[in-house]
Amino acid sequence: MTAQKCAAVVVGAGPAGLAAIGNLLERQLAGKIAWIDPSFQGGRVNRQYREVPSNTKVSLFQAYSTAVQPFRNVISSTPTPNPFATLAKLDQDKTCHLHHAADMMRALTDGIVKMDQVYACQGSVVAANQTRNTNWTVYVQRPGSSDEIQLITPRLILCTGSHPTSLPVPVAGLDNLQRLDLDVVLKPSDLVSIIPRCHSQTVAVVGASHSAILALFNLFDLARTTHPQLRVKWFTRHPLRYAEFMDGWILRDNTGLKGMAADFARQQLEDAVLSKSEAGRFISKVDCSGGPDREKKQMAAHLPSCSHLVQAIGFTRDPLPELSIDGYALDKPQFDHDSGGFMTESGRAVRGLFGAGIAFPERVVDPHGNVEYAVGLWKFMKFLKKVTPQWVVASS
Ligand SMILES: Cc1cc2nc3c(=O)[nH]c(=O)nc-3n(C[C@H](O)[C@H](O)[C@H](O)COP(=O)(O)OP(=O)(O)OC[C@H]3O[C@@H](n4cnc5c(N)ncnc54)[C@H](O)[C@@H]3O)c2cc1C
Numbered sequence: 045m046t047a048q049k050c051a052a053v054v055v056g057a058g059p060a061g062l063a064a065i066g067n068l069l070e071r072q073l074a075g076k077i078a079w080i081d082p083s084f085q086g087g088r089v090n091r092q093y094r095e096v097p098s099n100t101k102v103s104l105f106q107a108y109s110t111a112v113q114p115f116r117n118v119i120s121s122t123p124t125p126n127p128f129a130t131l132a133k134l135d136q137d138k139t140c141h142l143h144h145a146a147d148m149m150r151a152l153t154d155g156i157v158k159m160d161q162v163y164a165c166q167g168s169v170v171a172a173n174q175t176r177n178t179n180w181t182v183y184v185q186r187p188g189s190s191d192e193i194q195l196i197t198p199r200l201i202l203c204t205g206s207h208p209t210s211l212p213v214p215v216a217g218l219d220n221l222q223r224l225d226l227d228v229v230l231k232p233s234d235l236v237s238i239i240p241r242c243h244s245q246t247v248a249v250v251g252a253s254h255s256a257i258l259a260l261f262n263l264f265d266l267a268r269t270t271h272p273q274l275r276v277k278w279f280t281r282h283p284l285r286y287a288e289f290m291d292g293w294i295l296r297d298n299t300g301l302k303g304m305a306a307d308f309a310r311q312q313l314e315d316a317v318l319s320k321s322e323a324g325r326f327i328s329k330v331d332c333s334g335g336p337d338r339e340k341k342q343m344a345a346h347l348p349s350c351s352h353l354v355q356a357i358g359f360t361r362d363p364l365p366e367l368s369i370d371g372y373a374l375d376k377p378q379f380d381h382d383s384g385g386f387m388t389e390s391g392r393a394v395r396g397l398f399g400a401g402i403a404f405p406e407r408v409v410d411p412h413g414n415v416e417y418a419v420g421l422w423k424f425m426k427f428l429k430k431v432t433p434q435w436v437v438a439s440s
């Protein structure tokens with residue numbers, strides 16, 4: 045099989061992969077850029093989170109959509125009405141439901157895949173091997189066939205995303221406890237039919253960040269409407285934390301609650317209001333602070349009375365393709381959160397391998413010295429605008 049030569053290969057067509065393609069196209073590399081994804085539909089935001097209220101302002105989705113010339117070209121050649129026009133008409137200072145962001149990304153993707161400089165290939169990258177510190181041979185599995193495509197490139201960019209973290213529960217004998225997928229709990233139109241209405245059910249929610257608060261909200265909304273017998277136990281190990289708007293910057297920009305989740309938490313979940321709030325009629329808090337032993341004791345005391353469990357405890361990288369250098373497995377590549385490059389386990393830089401997105405976010409330090417990882421459409425775009433020029437030079 046002949047391998048096709050490309051200037052770069054971008055793996056993944058979520059918000060990060062799309063931003064990576066936009067930035068690489070803007071650099072006008074000699075040769076095509078290959079873009080690989082099973083569906084080219086805007087990644088997880090479109091697949092799972094269309095019904096989720098955003099925690100970022102509309103203006104940042106707008107900024108993302110117009111950040112690079114190839115995106116602006118797509119916008120100007122897309123007939124109206126279109127998702128760009130819809131986004132532009134929303135109040136830019138407010139948040140919105142993520143279907144607006146998802147539709148914007150799908151429309152950009154539809155335009156980008158048609159460009160002559162792009163070789164869009166539906167499938168999954170299963171492996172990549174670098175030979176003699178120069179090119180990567182990238183192996184792409186096509187859906188529903190045993191066909192494999194090979195690509196040769198000096199630059200391989202991993203924007204492969206993450207999925208909800210699932211951990212074993214530190215309590216034995218909970219055989220009847222049914223796990224709920226966080227993605228389903230974040231999608232009210234699916235959640236409504238997953239939980240039985242007729243019997244009393246108690247759902248355990250573990251966590252206290254954005255996903256957990258939205259999970260609590262969606263379950264509360266069921267309890268006050270279609271599922272009056274539903275109750276929720278909320279297992280949390282830290283106080284509610286909010287983003288704070290400072291003078292020109294945001295404290296806890298990446299870890300603090302914002303938008304609708306922050307409003308709901310402040311108005312209904314804080315200790316001072318929970319017992320009197322409408323949500324407090326259905327949700328009871330189980331304080332798991334004080335370390336792993338206390339958390340385990342609290343879970344052992346309260347989980348046996350629960351019928352369902354949803355863990356909202358962060359996200360874990362999706363499995364990477366099998367990576368190797370001159371045929372030797374590249375185990376546990378270390379991501380450099382400043383440059384977007386990778387190192388071997390022993391600390392040697394891996395030439396031509398880069399990453400971005402929720403799986404490979406930028407490390408940021410705020411004016412108070414707090415370290416966070418920057419996750420969000422506009423944050424991916426800002427990071428990629430900064431590092432793509434360096435990537436191109438470093439792998440030329
Ligand atoms: C519930 C939730 C709400 C969020 N809300 C906001 C918000 O309001 N505002 C905001 O800015 N950000 C938000 N984010 C953060 C961020 O924008 C999303 O997490 C986003 O989906 C991350 O984009 P990504 O491209 O890194 O990954 P993904 O969206 O997961 O995309 C990865 C893509 O790579 C593909 N892929 C994986 N492996 C391979 C392979 N081997 N070969 C080919 N393709 C592959 C996958 O199929 C997928 O299409 C939210 C996140 C979550 C979890």
Ligand SMILES: NC(=O)c1ccc[n+]([C@@H]2O[C@H](COP(=O)([O-])OP(=O)(O)OC[C@H]3O[C@@H](n4cnc5c(N)ncnc54)[C@H](OP(=O)(O)O)[C@@H]3O)[C@@H](O)[C@H]2O)c1
Nearest residue numbers: 097098099251252253254255256282305356357358359419
């Ligand atoms: N649009 C929205 O409103 C929205 C909704 C959901 C997610 N998001 C975005 O998606 C990303 C992920 O958010 P996320 O809320 O899913 O996760 P997250 O921000 O990574 O937070 C994970 C939370 O889980 C807790 N945790 C970790 N391990 C735990 C354990 N073993 N037991 C109990 N608690 C544990 C952490 O507490 P510690 O700090 O104590 O470790 C932290 O509060 C973020 O970028 C977020 O902005 C956005």
